[in-house]
Amino acid sequence: MIHVRRELIAGLEGPAPDPAAVRASLQSAIKLEHATIPLYLYALYSLDEAKNGEICAIIESVVVEEMLHMTLAANTLNALGGSPVIDGPGFLPTYPGPLPGGVQAELTATLAPFSIDKQLPTFLTIEEPEHPVDYPKLEAGADLTIGQFYAAIAAAIAKLGDGAFVDPPRNQVGPDLMRESVVVIDVATATQAIQTIVDQGEGTSTSPLEVVGNGYAHYYRYMQIKEGHVLEPTGHGPAPQDEYAYDGPAIPFDSTGVYPAPTNPGPYPPGSAQAVANDNFNYAYTSLLGVLHALFNGAATSAQMDTAIGLMMSLKGQAKAMMSGVPNPAVTIGPTFEYQATNPANGS
Amino acid sequence: MSYLNGLRLHFAGKFQANVSTVNNDPGHFDTSAFQASYQTMQGPKMNPPNGWFNPEGDATFRMLGCAITTAWTPDGAVTDDPVLGCSVADSDRTVPAKMVDLDPEQQLVSEIWGLEIRIADSEGNTLMRADFLPTGFIDIWDRGGDSAGGGDNNAGATYQSVLHNVQWDDVSHSPFLTELRQTAQATGRLSIKFNVDAINMHFGSPDFMCGRVVGTIGPYLPGEPLHLVLGRQFVATADPNVAASFFAPAGSINHFPAAVDPVAGLIYLDLGNALLCVEPGSGPADVGDLTLAVYNPFATPPSPAGSLVPLGVIPASGFRGYVSNTGWYAETAGIVVLPLSPAQLQLVQSSPLVLTGNAGVVISEALNGCFVRADTFVYRMSPGDHTDIDVYATQFGAPLAGVALSFTLDSSQLQTNTFTPPYIMASPPVATPADALRFGPTATTDANGKATLSVDAGDPGAARVFPGGESSIDGQVYGIRPAFADAILNAEPINQWNFVSFLLWSGYDAPAKPTWTDVQPILQQYANLYPSMLRFLNLADYDSIKANAELMTLAFSLDVSDPNSMPVTRDLSPAKRKMILAWLQDPLPGAVPVPSRTDGAEPPVPPPGAGPPAAAKGGKAAAAARRLILQSK
Structure with missing residues (x-):
């Protein structure tokens, strides 16, 4: 389980939350949801899909939902009159480092190839749920779990009331563009959006199942990799822990199916093959952030979404080539996921 | 200006x-002759040629x-x-x-x-x-x-x-x-x-x-x-x-x-x-x-x-x-x-x-100052398509009005090859049947020195089928060279590159209910020629395509001018594209015949002591060396 610093919810507590503070918290949420994506993608693309297909599918399914969570947070922010900021250098976290707003000592997110002993535990830590029944009382000054962070936002939005929502609805990325998205227009839909984020990330207190969607919460998806088996219902009960067990089909890990991509990639020597490929990647990643920024700021069209998907596919192709030693098998390269609006990067 | x-x-x-360089060898379009090694990097001095110098190109x-x-x-x-x-x-x-x-x-x-x-x-x-x-x-x-x-x-x-x-x-x-x-x-x-x-x-x-x-x-x-x-x-x-x-x-x-x-x-x-x-x-x-x-x-x-x-x-x-x-x-x-x-x-x-x-x-x-050239010089056409091509005539830089231009089928710069290293087989003939490309043989320039080359695409049919008949390169390529009808205006030298290139797609009647049997041969060819696609999916595999049907539909639906349009090679005929898109809506399974290996599919072995082939100098050099005009000399 990870915690975020309490300052992320500054101004949200008390009977009359500051709308600007709620918007700031939602921007923090967008940053936080995004920050796991490079981490997961780096591990995903380090895997040879032919040898570790099941693991790839699990990680990819989580990434897709992290993107949905970004969208849900952006919809909520837009509904409250804010404007998500995606396309600036400050949006991307620095790796290695804490997640945005995260507690420094708790977790250092490092771009690294997939591994059972290092990266998977990191992913599990990030996604580890906190059961509401176990919620400690929110102590003044204490760090927050992710669940508490979202609970504070939801509570503040409820206090703001429906009157705080922009009418007519504004800049919404709906389910027509992204499956399971929620058009946010009032407290009820905002609550639904936030609950989707929490449930998909953590599950509920009584079940690993997501309320929305057709899979397990992220923690349990990753646990399947650790346990080496699909999580399946047992038909037993009634205690929640008896209802499911990791005894479904095997999820094998083939350690020969991991490309020798670097841990903590970069910086690469200017002019090197690594720098050229990495610059191409980062330029495309920065382009994707720009496209998403536009998508979340009024250009919510299917063409814009298609462009984003195209860039995602291009990034996948580039990353897999880089990590698998294409064109030069002697050189494997890890993308650094840095903001880069020129190609090559200034200074390289 | x-x-x-x-x-x-x-x-x-x-x-x-x-x-990508796998498609540099036309023989690699023969899916029945294709081997896995053709997707790998060439050896030193193209021995073996494999997939040439950048098989993973995207x-x-x-x-x-x-x-x-x-x-x-x-x-x-x-x-x-x-x-x-x-x-x-x-x-x-x-x-x-x-x-x-x-x-x-x-x-x-x-x-x-x-x-x-x-x-x-x-x-x-x-x-x-x-x-x-x-x-x-x-x-x-x-x-x-x-x-x-x-x-x-x-x-x-x-x-x-x-x-x-x-x-x-x-x-x-x-x-x-x-x-x-x-x-x-x-x-x-x-x-x-x-x-x-x-x-x-x-x-x-x-x-x-x-x-x-x-x-x-x-x-x-x-x-x-x-x-x-x-x-x-x-x-x-x-x-x-x-x-x-x-x-x-x-x-x-x-x-x-x-x-x-x-x-x-x-x-x-x-x-x-x-x-x-x-x-x-x-x-x-x-x-x-x-x-x-x-x-x-x-x-x-x-x-x-x-x-x-x-x-x-x-x-x-x-x-x-x-x-x-x-x-x-x-x-x-x-x-x-x-x-x-x-x-x-x-x-x-x-x-x-x-x-x-x-x-x-x-x-x-030119001593007489006369020059003629088509503005746009690369075209892709389906049977039944018509296109009007602007051709400009000038003399000493000024529009040459009221002169007759002639247009001649000229395939001399198109490229074929015999069965010699590094090619895995002889390539199919080009520019045949000649009558599939119909065009007005003459036209007269207007006051701006502009004339129209009017082209109607017929159906070249299965003009480039490989031995065994299991696969082909779709359509056919042609060249048309513009000149002045009055020979006296055609001053030497002539720029060999000054002609219009056409790819005419083969006619295709899509089945009412296309199945994987219809789709697979087309996608198998792309899967062979573009191994970089394996980073996303296996184009030749039914389950892989079905699982990615949404993405495939997106990429195949985009306008060809979109940088994300598939196939990136822009060589899929609209008729076949339409069929594939229809199939993606209802991806019916279907049997896929096991390709019978044609004889002579093994890469030819260069004779001992032979230097690297001309193709070792690059894909464009290889293509230039295969031009018909050089073969007739």
């Missing part, structure tokens, strides 16, 4: 053209670090304008553009699709963005100074097009860009021309599949062709003594255009793809001071009629020398402007221009 305008900017940097085309080196207005060089800190960049909001061959049997007009061009400041902020109208390269030649036919690395070629859908940001802080914007307002378009050379083919190099690009952007004015300078045309003669990979001009200078501005009293010469380099990617080789002159048709005592009247000199040395100034090429893109006096203007109107340097260095216009 096009980019040859007093108002223009020059840029210089690198391009990347990460093309066709991306990028502009890298293209700094704006100089900018010009009619008043001269701009010295203090923010545009000088800017760059010409590609898109920051789409996937990279794609470089695409027309066909494995016409690989010498590779087009750039889906390229967004930007003028951006040093932080990457966009000041102007626009779409590059796709076009193929032309005038490829042995530029790099390797007289032994150095291949792709030694090659240079040029792209000329227009930028459309132009969007300007606030450029009020740049007087230059403000003026460019205002001047281009009449058409809303810009003219762009760039030269590419010195591509690197070493997979271990940071510059792998990158080369040099140097170019020019200027206004595009009403009535101008899109891909052609309506101006003076210097045409080179081939040097019969040089073993050129592409083209070696006898007078050392390659074909180039020029334009006279009679109002300003100037002539613009575009030497950007015309001067030899010392070595690939270097500055120009020293061929002496270049003197522009005009043939004086009149006897002017003591000079007899036909003597040369010098108009100006392009010095090799000195402050502005094209050799001594190491920044000359990057700063000028090879464009030289010389003043012409009223008397000289008068003279050049009706007499051929000639450019000379050291002994033997010479190039001129």
Whole structure:
């Protein structure tokens, strides 16, 4: 389980939350949801899909939902009159480092190839749920779990009331563009959006199942990799822990199916093959952030979404080539996921 | 005037053209003969050839670090304008553009699709963005100074097009860009021309599949062709003594255009793809001071009629020398402007221009000044399609009105091969059946010197089926060469690259309910030829396609001008595309016949002691060496 610093919810507590503070918290949420994506993608693309297909599918399914969570947070922010900021250098976290707003000592997110002993535990830590029944009382000054962070936002939005929502609805990325998205227009839909984020990330207190969607919460998806088996219902009960067990089909890990991509990639020597490929990647990643920024700021069209998907596919192709030693098998390269609006990067 | 305008900017940097090379061998389109090794990197000196030098290429085309080196207005060089800190960049909001061959049997007009061009400041902020109208390269030649036919690395070629859908940001802080914007307002378009050379083919190099690009952007004015300078045309003669990979001009200078501005009293010469380099990617080789002159048709005592009247000199040395100034090429893109006096203007109107340097260095216009060329010169057509192609005739740069043009089927520059290393089999014939491409054999130019080449596509049928009949290269390629109907106007030399290339797709009747049996053979061919697709899915596998049906539908539905359009090669016929899209809506399974291996599918083994094949010099060199015109010699 990870915690975020309490300052992320500054101004949200008390009977009359500051709308600007709620918007700031939602921007923090967008940053936080995004920050796991490079981490997961780096591990995903380090895997040879032919040898570790099941693991790839699990990680990819989580990434897709992290993107949905970004969208849900952006919809909520837009509904409250804010404007998500995606396309600036400050949006991307620095790796290695804490997640945005995260507690420094708790977790250092490092771009690294997939591994059972290092990266998977990191992913599990990030996604580890906190059961509401176990919620400690929110102590003044204490760090927050992710669940508490979202609970504070939801509570503040409820206090703001429906009157705080922009009418007519504004800049919404709906389910027509992204499956399971929620058009946010009032407290009820905002609550639904936030609950989707929490449930998909953590599950509920009584079940690993997501309320929305057709899979397990992220923690349990990753646990399947650790346990080496699909999580399946047992038909037993009634205690929640008896209802499911990791005894479904095997999820094998083939350690020969991991490309020798670097841990903590970069910086690469200017002019090197690594720098050229990495610059191409980062330029495309920065382009994707720009496209998403536009998508979340009024250009919510299917063409814009298609462009984003195209860039995602291009990034996948580039990353897999880089990590698998294409064109030069002697050189494997890890993308650094840095903001880069020129190609090559200034200074390289 | 096009980019040859007093108002223009020059840029210089690198391009990347990460093309796949598995499709360089037409035999690789034979799915029944295809082997897994054809998807792997070639061996040393192409032994074995495998998938040639970049089998994992993904066709991306990028502009890298293209700094704006100089900018010009009619008043001269701009010295203090923010545009000088800017760059010409590609898109920051789409996937990279794609470089695409027309066909494995016409690989010498590779087009750039889906390229967004930007003028951006040093932080990457966009000041102007626009779409590059796709076009193929032309005038490829042995530029790099390797007289032994150095291949792709030694090659240079040029792209000329227009930028459309132009969007300007606030450029009020740049007087230059403000003026460019205002001047281009009449058409809303810009003219762009760039030269590419010195591509690197070493997979271990940071510059792998990158080369040099140097170019020019200027206004595009009403009535101008899109891909052609309506101006003076210097045409080179081939040097019969040089073993050129592409083209070696006898007078050392390659074909180039020029334009006279009679109002300003100037002539613009575009030497950007015309001067030899010392070595690939270097500055120009020293061929002496270049003197522009005009043939004086009149006897002017003591000079007899036909003597040369010098108009100006392009010095090799000195402050502005094209050799001594190491920044000359990057700063000028090879464009030289010389003043012409009223008397000289008068003279050049009706007499051929000639450019000379050291002994033997010479190039001129045709003596009669006549020139004819199609504007757009790469076409893809389906049976039943009709297209009208603008063809321009000029004489000494002026429109040639009311002349008859002739159009002739000319497949001499298309490419086939026999069953010799590194090719895995003989390639199918080109340009047959001849009657599938129907066109008016003559046309007369209008007052603007423009005539229409009217083309109707018939059905070439299964013109390129491989032995065994299990697979084919879809459609057929053809060439049409424009000329003057009156033979006396067709002055030598003729630029061999001056013709129009066509890919005619085969007719296809889609089944009402397509199944995997219909789809698989098409996708299997793509799966074979583009191993980079395996990073996303296995195109030849039913389950893989079905699982990705949504993404496939998206990519196959995009307009071909979209950089993300699939297949990136733009060689799938609309009829088959429609069938695949219909199938993706209802992906019915179907049996797939196990391919029977045809005999002779094993790569031929070179005889002992044989050197590397010509194809080891690169894909373009290989294609150029396979041209029909060379096989008939």
